[in-house]
Amino acid sequence: MAARAGVSTATVSNALNGTGRLSEATRQRVLAAARELGCAPASTARAMARGGTGVLGLTMTTYGDLPVPYTEIPYYAQLALGAMAAAHERGYMLMVMPSSLSPWMWLNTPVDGVIHVAPRAEDPVRSLLRERGIPIVSDGRPPQPRWGDAWVDANHEAGLRLLLDHLAESGARRIGLSQPLYDDTYPQLIGRAYASWCAERDMPALVEEYVSLPDYFTAERDAVGRLLNRDPRPDAVVGVYSDSGHNILAAARHHGLRVPRDLLVACISEDPDYATTTPPVTTVSLRPDRVSDEAVDLLIALINARGGVDRHRLVQPVLVPRRSTRHTVRRGNSTP
Structure with missing residues (x-):
């Protein structure tokens, strides 16, 4: 549009938004170019x-x-x-x-x-x-x-650290992360925060990545399944999308694990349904309001x-602790 009107990009912006000191002739030339190109001010x-x-x-x-x-x-x-x-x-x-x-x-x-x-x-x-x-x-x-x-x-880093600190206080020492792969900033920030937290506490970084599209639910459950197949397996798993808690619970049931006795579960989500799952799942709210x-x-x-x-x-963010992280995790893979 700037080339069509013979002016700079800044002049186009001023003309279309009614700002800046422009002559009326210049403003009308930009508006005419906008109309020709189908761009409404x-x-x-x-x-x-x-x-x-x-x-x-x-x-x-x-x-x-x-x-x-x-x-x-x-x-x-x-x-x-x-x-x-x-x-x-x-x-x-x-x-x-x-x-x-x-x-x-x-x-x-x-x-x-x-x-x-x-x-x-x-x-x-x-x-x-x-x-x-x-x-x-x-x-x-x-x-x-x-x-x-x-x-x-x-503050995604602070939110993830709230979850990880809470899990550590509940006894978890091998905390797994199901990590989505996508080209927005959120998964990247989460991954860096998790790696940093694990390094600071000399804990193993247990990450399974998954492609979030087209079938996000199956992809994440498969990723959690890979985490739970590790030897030794994680004693807690964290998810970072809205449905991650549901997916982790489903994977735990598939592996015959009891939450929270065998595995602690938490996620970052605003879903109110986590208050009524079996068991209710600990979440962090990112406060979209x-x-x-x-x-x-x-x-x-x-x-x-x-x-x-x-x-x-x-x-x-705000931590909302619930039953899924309430019990201290037993060490090892043996059943009581």
């Missing part, structure tokens, strides 16, 4: 919203165009509801956008700013939003951050060019 979002209210977008592109039911995943569902509440409290509308919009739609959907959830490496949506000059706040640190990027993230509130606050600050804003924010 981001500032039209405010005009389209009822009563002049601004419009924020929230999009989740972690799995690209795959039909992932985000509203059925507790973390994403709570994040979207929290962002909606936070936006409404601040006088903005929130539009939850599907991950499968075409590039043309990304270039035309009228929004003042976007919360981009768990962006992938070289995420095309991120590039398209940048091209439009739309402010972006990432939920999660971008895999390939640029100077000036803004993000809000749960707080993440979304901080993301909305930061995004509105960027939209309004508020000065002195912290562009990198961490939300502290």
Whole structure:
């Protein structure tokens, strides 16, 4: 668009967002180029919203165009509801956008700013939003951050350490990790935090990796099965996705292990069902309600060019201990 209008990228951003000191002729030339290329100005979002209210977008592109039911995943569902509440409290509308919009739609959907959830490496949506000059706040640190990027993230390292410390206090000395492989930052942070924790305590790092798509459930259960087939086997297993606790419990049953007597189980998840599993599973909450509130606050600050804003924010997780980690683990593989 900048080349079509014969101006710089910064001038395009100023023209489309109604900012900067531009002549009216320059602004109209950029808008004409935008219309020719099918790119609606981001500032039209405010005009389209009822009563002049601004419009924020929230999009989740972690799995690209795959039909992932985000509203059925507790973390994403709570994040979207929290962002909606936070936006409404601040006088903005929130539009939850599907991950499968075409590039043309990304270039035309009228929004003042976007919360981009768990962006992938070289995420095309991120590039398209940048091209439009739309402010972006990432939920999660971008895999390939640029100077000036803004993000809000749960403190994943602190969350994993909460779980590992809790398991160690419960008697675990061989803690296994089922490690997903994907190109967002979360699994990488978890892997580094786990390796660091094990090294600090001179404990073995017991990791089984799995590809999280297309059949995540079977892949993780197989990974946990490989952990439990080790000799000596782990006395505890940690999972880091929402359904990991269910998958670990299923693998333990398959191997004839009793939880927590033979194996301690814990995971990072917002799923309330873990309070009623057999046994109830210890979890760490990443506090998506707080993440979304901080993301909305930061995004509105960027939209309004508020000065002195912290562009990198961490939300502290919370441990929820339950029966699956309550008993001290017996040493060795012998039965009592």
